[in-house]
Amino acid sequence: MEKDKLMSSVDPFQTIPHRHPFLLVDQVTSIDAGKKITGRKSISCNEWYFQGLPPSFMIVPASILSEAIAQLGAMLILNEAENQGKLIFFSGLDKVRFRKPVLPGEILEMSAEILRRKGRIGRLRVEAKVGEKLVFEGVMQFALE
Numbered sequence: 707m708e709k710d711k712l713m714s715s716v717d718p719f720q721t722i723p724h725r726h727p728f729l730l731v732d733q734v735t736s737i738d739a740g741k742k743i744t745g746r747k748s749i750s751c752n753e754w755y756f757q758g759l760p761p762s763f764m765i766v767p768a769s770i771l772s773e774a775i776a777q778l779g780a781m782l783i784l785n786e787a788e789n790q791g792k793l794i795f796f797s798g799l800d801k802v803r804f805r806k807p808v809l810p811g812e813i814l815e816m817s818a819e820i821l822r823r824k825g826r827i828g829r830l831r832v833e834a835k836v837g838e839k840l841v842f843e844g845v846m847q848f849a850l851e
Contacts, residue, residue: 721781730774731816734781742819743782747774751810766808771834771842772799779818779830779846793851797827802844812836818846826850 734745749766756764780794808814814834821829827849834842 721784728773729777730770731777731781734778735815737782737785740782740786740820742817743778743785744815744817745778745781746816747814749808749810749812749814753810756810764810766814768804771804771808771814772802774814775816775818775832775834775842776846778816779832779848782818782820782830783828783848783850789850795849795851796846797849798847800829800845800847802842804842806836806839806841808834808836808841814841821845 730747731745732747734743737743751764753766755767755770776796779796783789783794784792814836816834817832819831821831823829827847830846830848832842832844832846833840
């Protein structure tokens with residue numbers, strides 16, 4: 707299958723149940739079906755999670771970074787034919803490190819790679835970068851229902 711056709715087949719609105727404002731992946735940039743996915747999120751100063759914060763404290767919360775990369779991982783798993791229509795739950799985080807703050811105006815480049823999968827449970831190696839700087843890394847555990 708051509709790369710462009712494969713990438714266009716990963717539509718966030720068709721793959722995961724999240725909707726605006728809680729859909730945190732703007733674009734899937736590549737996918738190696740059943741193995742790895744990459745995507746991006748452009749961070750705007752108008753994001754809902756910045757409301758009420760003082761301008762000098764506008765950094766993306768760690769929970770939002772975790773959720774964005776979890777959604778990307780869910781797209782990888784749920785894009786497989788046998789998993790379509792199922793729900794995915796993230797059940798744990800291991801070795802997670804938040805390396806640098808993510809600020810408005812930056813583009814978050816994310817990736818998720820399957821480390822291990824047995825039946826309906828598995829583990830993903832995840833990371834996010836801004837430019838060449840690593841801002842988030844770790845391992846996420848998931849279960850399919």
